Amino acid sequence: MQLSDFENVTCPVPQADRDRVVLGHGSGGRLSAELLRRVFLPAFANETLSALEDQATVHLPGAQRLAFTTDSYVVRPVFFPGGDIGRLAVCGTVNDLAVGGARPMFLSAAFILEEGLPLADLQRIVGSMRAACAEADVTAVTGDTKVVDRGKCDAIFITTAGVGLVPDGVSLSIHNARPGDRVLVSGTLGDHGMAVMSAREGLEFETALESDVAPLAGLTQAMLDACPAIRCMRDPTRGGLASVLNELASASRVGVKLNEAAIPLRLEVRAACEMLGFDPLYVASEGRLIAIVPPGDADRLLGVMREHALGRGSAVIGDVVADHLGVVTLRTRVGGERVVPLLAGDQLPRIC
Amino acid sequence: MQLSDFENVTCPVPQADRDRVVLGHGSGGRLSAELLRRVFLPAFANETLSALEDQATVHLPGAQRLAFTTDSYVVRPVFFPGGDIGRLAVCGTVNDLAVGGARPMFLSAAFILEEGLPLADLQRIVGSMRAACAEADVTAVTGDTKVVDRGKCDAIFITTAGVGLVPDGVSLSIHNARPGDRVLVSGTLGDHGMAVMSAREGLEFETALESDVAPLAGLTQAMLDACPAIRCMRDPTRGGLASVLNELASASRVGVKLNEAAIPLRLEVRAACEMLGFDPLYVASEGRLIAIVPPGDADRLLGVMREHALGRGSAVIGDVVADHLGVVTLRTRVGGERVVPLLAGDQLPRIC
Numbered sequence: 001m002q003l004s005d006f007e008n009v010t011c012p013v014p015q016a017d018r019d020r021v022v023l024g025h026g027s028g029g030r031l032s033a034e035l036l037r038r039v040f041l042p043a044f045a046n047e048t049l050s051a052l053e054d055q056a057t058v059h060l061p062g063a064q065r066l067a068f069t070t071d072s073y074v075v076r077p078v079f080f081p082g083g084d085i086g087r088l089a090v091c092g093t094v095n096d097l098a099v100g101g102a103r104p105m106f107l108s109a110a111f112i113l114e115e116g117l118p119l120a121d122l123q124r125i126v127g128s129m130r131a132a133c134a135e136a137d138v139t140a141v142t143g144d145t146k147v148v149d150r151g152k153c154d155a156i157f158i159t160t161a162g163v164g165l166v167p168d169g170v171s172l173s174i175h176n177a178r179p180g181d182r183v184l185v186s187g188t189l190g191d192h193g194m195a196v197m198s199a200r201e202g203l204e205f206e207t208a209l210e211s212d213v214a215p216l217a218g219l220t221q222a223m224l225d226a227c228p229a230i231r232c233m234r235d236p237t238r239g240g241l242a243s244v245l246n247e248l249a250s251a252s253r254v255g256v257k258l259n260e261a262a263i264p265l266r267l268e269v270r271a272a273c274e275m276l277g278f279d280p281l282y283v284a285s286e287g288r289l290i291a292i293v294p295p296g297d298a299d300r301l302l303g304v305m306r307e308h309a310l311g312r313g314s315a316v317i318g319d320v321v322a323d324h325l326g327v328v329t330l331r332t333r334v335g336g337e338r339v340v341p342l343l344a345g346d347q348l349p350r351i352c
Numbered sequence: 353m354q355l356s357d358f359e360n361v362t363c364p365v366p367q368a369d370r371d372r373v374v375l376g377h378g379s380g381g382r383l384s385a386e387l388l389r390r391v392f393l394p395a396f397a398n399e400t401l402s403a404l405e406d407q408a409t410v411h412l413p414g415a416q417r418l419a420f421t422t423d424s425y426v427v428r429p430v431f432f433p434g435g436d437i438g439r440l441a442v443c444g445t446v447n448d449l450a451v452g453g454a455r456p457m458f459l460s461a462a463f464i465l466e467e468g469l470p471l472a473d474l475q476r477i478v479g480s481m482r483a484a485c486a487e488a489d490v491t492a493v494t495g496d497t498k499v500v501d502r503g504k505c506d507a508i509f510i511t512t513a514g515v516g517l518v519p520d521g522v523s524l525s526i527h528n529a530r531p532g533d534r535v536l537v538s539g540t541l542g543d544h545g546m547a548v549m550s551a552r553e554g555l556e557f558e559t560a561l562e563s564d565v566a567p568l569a570g571l572t573q574a575m576l577d578a579c580p581a582i583r584c585m586r587d588p589t590r591g592g593l594a595s596v597l598n599e600l601a602s603a604s605r606v607g608v609k610l611n612e613a614a615i616p617l618r619l620e621v622r623a624a625c626e627m628l629g630f631d632p633l634y635v636a637s638e639g640r641l642i643a644i645v646p647p648g649d650a651d652r653l654l655g656v657m658r659e660h661a662l663g664r665g666s667a668v669i670g671d672v673v674a675d676h677l678g679v680v681t682l683r684t685r686v687g688g689e690r691v692v693p694l695l696a697g698d699q700l701p702r703i704c
Binding site: 035 | 370374375376377378387388390391392395396398401408414418420421423424425457460462463466467468469470471472475479492493494495498499501509701702704
């Protein structure tokens, strides 16, 4: 199967009623961006928010710069192969700090619980959070619990926020990419999204399809130590690789050319995507990152990434170009080239 | 009507099925404390979390101490007299920082939206958040939006986290109260809870019953400037005055004696409580604070509080005593004395 097979797939995007929230507004795609621009940015207009990074970097009197981020997690099912909502809630927030070059330090965790949730499930989820915090070397220092009536939420929603310190000299941004830069990825893409979808749909494969959910701060630290010139890092969560690179192309006013043959994909992920009609370029990972690096640093950085347990499958998958500004293209295995657009809505609702 | 009229009211506390989450687990009462001790503290054991303040205070290299807090907001109805879920989500988190003595600086906001929510409602809510941020002099710097299928949440849930700086020398804690200290409150109690409940039940009163929801950082700043010796401040949200003082009595190993006649209550709040069968001592405020101060400072501090727009109704309502350690008592208007216990569960589900 080739990525280009998906060229003509029509994804089940709900028709946007312009006056109501639709699932696509939470997709990380075009409708999400529209909601941000239409509702949130005008209200909260400030430079930090408008930078649209995965984390806010703010200045504190007398301190290094502080990175601050938050995400809500509403994944369904709550338990999936390779992880659960608790592990996801810790790793997702840690990773948003890490890809900004910050050292994640403290987390908050706010729980919205549905009346009737088995306490054993909550204990298992909280146990995963504890293990993920230890793995990521962060401390959960504050939290909150609300309970809503049966039928008013879906078992459990978790919102984590995280703070970390950004060392002097680190300045990563989706506005930084320049023509000539190379695009690296730290491993196979889409494992998380397809593991969750397969669990939801009850699909079974010969080999296990497992989420890649993992905390990336160790990897990002090793990368920045070896190569301080990295322009930008992002974790391809909601909306996958395609959405991250479209944001980057647009923010940095560059083009991006991907090489389909170089993009690491597990056979099981390809198979599950084919079966369910998804394009793997848009499927979320939760333990992978994309890095944009100056051309002279790419090979050395690739070596550093491959030496890290979470970067064994790293690869150079494309280039930043001065052509087709704001647009991402894919050189297919059969030698063609196609545009990889920002999707309007959701391929995969509620995978995070 | 006297507070003591409620002595024999039996509140509708759901019988706790020991293996499942019940509404009372989100009440701020005894079941909440039990969940914290049974599930969350063992998992996330660390000194900061175990201090059980409304905010975590952590040390950053080279910086002042950082205060960090989070809360989820699930109030129903979303719009109520005097405010809405957006104003509440900003003020609640600002206040948790402020009562810790911190200067609130940055907020995050994570939205969980139900498919079908009118965008006009979202815009109105976000507009309230913007206004509340301006009022509190904080900046919303990062956020997230998730959308869940219709019927999987209740219109909108908002989780805010906040960071602020704690000036050197400030050290407020529920562990600090000492016999002889006086208990002050910044205004009438229970306005928020009864405004929400009245809106929910469709009650109408001759005069409007409005939520007191407001950001308290200006008031706390003025109080700390005038009286750095304040031992502790808390905002009596979920579980109300009674729950805050029970926590304090237990954490500081002191007794607390309240004077019923001195506790400021609006007539409308008394009437609504009587009609709905609630004890106002347990009803949430969202723009009030309790302060514990050394006896010599009480009168001066009271003057300072009354000069602030949000402290006009301040009063001394009781004393910290060396008797009945861990227990809060109320001297009633008719001269009796009764214990004000920590409730097991919820009088008022989902008022924040």
